[in-house]
Amino acid sequence: MEIDETALNGLIEQSRDTHADALRAAQEPLADMVDLGRQTRAGSGPDPDENRAFAGENRRRLASVAKRAGGLLAATGLIGAIADYIGSPAFAASGTDVQVLQTASSIEVLAVSTYKTALGLPYIGGSSANPVVKAFATTTMGQHADHLAAFQAATKSLGGTEQTKPDPAFVPVVNTAVASITKASPSAGALMVIALALELENIAAETYVNNMSLLSNANAKKVTASIMGVEAQHVSTLLAVQALLKGGDAADITLPPPVAKLPAAAGSVGFPNAFYPTTNAAPASQGAM
Amino acid sequence: MSANEPVSHLSEAELRVMTADLDGIHHDLTMPALKASLAEWTEDIHAQGDAGRDGDAAQRLLFDRRRFLTRAAGTAGGVASVALLAACTSSSSSSSAPASASATASATGSAAAAAGGEGQALSGDLQAVAMAASLENSGVATYMAGIKAATAGKLGTVPPAVVTFAQTAMAQHEDHQKAWNAVLTAAGKQPVTAVDPVLQPTINAAFAKVTTVTGLAELALVVENTAGETYQNALSVIKSPAGIKTAASIQPVEFQHAAILYFVLGKYPVPNAFTSVNLARPVSDYHT
Numbered sequence A: 001m002e003i004d005e006t007a008l009n010g011l012i013e014q015s016r017d018t019h020a021d022a023l024r025a026a027q028e029p030l031a032d033m034v035d036l037g038r039q040t041r042a043g044s045g046p047d048p049d050e051n052r053a054f055a056g057e058n059r060r061r062l063a064s065v066a067k068r069a070g071g072l073l074a075a076t077g078l079i080g081a082i083a084d085y086i087g088s089p090a091f092a093a094s095g096t097d098v099q100v101l102q103t104a105s106s107i108e109v110l111a112v113s114t115y116k117t118a119l120g121l122p123y124i125g126g127s128s129a130n131p132v133v134k135a136f137a138t139t140t141m142g143q144h145a146d147h148l149a150a151f152q153a154a155t156k157s158l159g160g161t162e163q164t165k166p167d168p169a170f171v172p173v174v175n176t177a178v179a180s181i182t183k184a185s186p187s188a189g190a191l192m193v194i195a196l197a198l199e200l201e202n203i204a205a206e207t208y209v210n211n212m213s214l215l216s217n218a219n220a221k222k223v224t225a226s227i228m229g230v231e232a233q234h235v236s237t238l239l240a241v242q243a244l245l246k247g248g249d250a251a252d253i254t255l256p257p258p259v260a261k262l263p264a265a266a267g268s269v270g271f272p273n274a275f276y277p278t279t280n281a282a283p284a285s286q287g288a289m
Numbered sequence B: 001m002s003a004n005e006p007v008s009h010l011s012e013a014e015l016r017v018m019t020a021d022l023d024g025i026h027h028d029l030t031m032p033a034l035k036a037s038l039a040e041w042t043e044d045i046h047a048q049g050d051a052g053r054d055g056d057a058a059q060r061l062l063f064d065r066r067r068f069l070t071r072a073a074g075t076a077g078g079v080a081s082v083a084l085l086a087a088c089t090s091s092s093s094s095s096s097a098p099a100s101a102s103a104t105a106s107a108t109g110s111a112a113a114a115a116g117g118e119g120q121a122l123s124g125d126l127q128a129v130a131m132a133a134s135l136e137n138s139g140v141a142t143y144m145a146g147i148k149a150a151t152a153g154k155l156g157t158v159p160p161a162v163v164t165f166a167q168t169a170m171a172q173h174e175d176h177q178k179a180w181n182a183v184l185t186a187a188g189k190q191p192v193t194a195v196d197p198v199l200q201p202t203i204n205a206a207f208a209k210v211t212t213v214t215g216l217a218e219l220a221l222v223v224e225n226t227a228g229e230t231y232q233n234a235l236s237v238i239k240s241p242a243g244i245k246t247a248a249s250i251q252p253v254e255f256q257h258a259a260i261l262y263f264v265l266g267k268y269p270v271p272n273a274f275t276s277v278n279l280a281r282p283v284s285d286y287h288t
Helices: A005-042 A048-068 A078-087 A095-119 A131-157 A171-183 A186-211 A218-246 B012-048 B050-054 B056-062 B065-073 B079-092 B124-151 B160-186 B200-208 B213-234 B241-264
Strands: none
Touching: A095 A131, A095 A171, A095 A186, A095 A218, A131 A186, A131 A218, A171 A186, A186 A218, A186 B241, A218 B213, A218 B241, B012 B124, B012 B160, B012 B241, B124 B160, B124 B200, B124 B213, B124 B241, B160 B213, B160 B241, B200 B213, B213 B241
16 A cells, blocks of 8 residues: 555644644643742742632733644643642642652653664664654654653652653663664564563553552542553554554554555554553652652 | 455454453453442442532532633634534533433434433532533444444545554443443433533534544544543542542543544554543533
8 A cells, every 4th residue: 555645744743733822832731830839839838819819810821822723722621720730729739649740751862762763773763764663763752752751840849840751660761672682683673662662561561550549649549540541542542553564464454554455453453451451560669869 | 344354364263362351351350440439439429419519510610611611712622622612602502412322323412401301400529520421322322323424425435444443442341331321310310322522512513524434533533532522520529539439540541532533544643641531521501
C-alpha cells in the first residue's frame, strides 16, 4: 500500500498545532498553581479571599486563552481540568503525594530521553525510517514532555521539589537495551526499540493506574487520570506496530493501515487485557527525591 | 459475514500465539487482582452505609449536566460527539426506556423503569457502579448490533481484523459489566442489565444511519471515548480505594479501544497528550 505522505503530514501538523496550543494554554495556569504552592509553603497557607480572587482571575484568563485558540485547547482535556482545579480548594500538601508525583516525573524524564535516543537512529528518526513510526516517536516524545511538565507543576503546587532526573531503577535497564540496539541491524534494532518503548509505556501506564488509589490530593488524581489513558494508547499503537514488524509486514505500517489485508487476530492485538494490570507498576517512592 | 482473505505476511497462527500469551497474562495476573479489589470494594460499600448518602449532593454537583454540556460544546472532540451529547440532553427528559443489552442497540424499551436493574434506590458509590454497568451494556449493545448488521451484509465487505476487533472489544465490555454487577449483587442489589437509558436512544438514532464499516467505527469511537471519559470523571467521585482501583483498571482499556478505532479510521491513534472528561456521563443516567 502506498503511503499517503501528504495526508500523514497534515495529521502530524494538526497534532503539532494541538500540542503547541495545549502547552501555551497550560503554562499560565500551571505557573499560577506553582505560585499558590509557594504561598502555602511560605506561610500559613493562602488567604481564602485571595484564593477566590485567584480562582476568578484564572477562570477569566483561561477563557481568554481558549477563545484565542479557537476551541482546540479543550480537546487536550487539560484546560477544562485546570479550570476545575483552580475552582477547588487549594492543593493540600501531602508527603506521599509528592513522592508519587516525583516518581511519575522520573518515569516521564526517562521516556523523553529514550524516545530522543531512538529518534537518533536512522531507521527510527532518519531518512530510512518508516514515516508512521517516525511520526509516532516524535509525537509521543512531545506528549511525554507535556506529562512531565504537568507532573512537575503538580509536585511544586504541593510544596515539593520537581523531579528532573530519570527513575534510577529503570536507567540501567534502558542503558543496557540501548547498548544492544546500537549494535543491532536496522530490522532487529527496530524491534528492540519497539520492545523497549513498550516496556516503558507499560510501566508508566501501570504505575499511574496504581497511583490512583495511592494519591490523596484530588487534583493530583485528576492530573494522573488524564495521563494514564494516553500511555495505554501508546501501548496499543506499539503493540500493533510490533505485530506487523514481527510478521515482516513493515510496509503495512501506514496511516490508514491496510485493514482489509490484515489477519483477523490483528484486530485485538492492541488491547490484550480487559482490565489494565498493575504488576509492573513502579513503587510509589522509587523516583522520589 | 463477508471478509477478505488475509494476505499479510503475518500469519494468523503467529498472531494467535502472541495474543494467547497476552491472554494468559490477563488471566494469571489481572483477574485475581481485580477480584480482590471487588471484594474489598464490597466491604467498603457495606461500611459506607448511610454515610454514602450524605455525599450524594456533592457527587451530583461533580456531574452537573449543564457544566459538562457546556464544556462539550466548546471542544474539538468532533461534531458527532457534540451531537450525541446534545441529543442526550433532549432525550433525558423524555427517555425512560432502558433496553436489555441482549436486545441489541435497536431496542429502546418504553416503560419498565425498574426493569434490568434500573430504578433501585442506590446512592454513593453504588449509583456510580450502576451507571457504569448500564454504560457497559450500551457498549455491548452497540457492538452486538454492529456485528449483527455486518453478518446480515448491511455494511458491505467487513475485513476480518475489524470483526475480531468488534468481538474482542464487546467481550471486554461484557467483562467490565460483570465486574460492576458483581459489586451490586455483593451489596444485595440487582445487577443492571439495562442499557444507559439516556445515551442509548441517541446511539440507536446514530446507528440507524450506519451503512458502512467506517460509519460503525465512527460511532464506536464516540461510545469508547464516552466510556473512558466517564471512568476518568468517576475516579474523582468514587470514595472507596478499591472502587478507584477498579475504575482505574478499566479507563485505559476504553481509551485503548479508541486508539485502535482512530487508527482504523486513518486518524492519529493518540490525538491528545491528556484525555478529557467532556463526554463523561453523569451518575444521574442511572434512574433511582
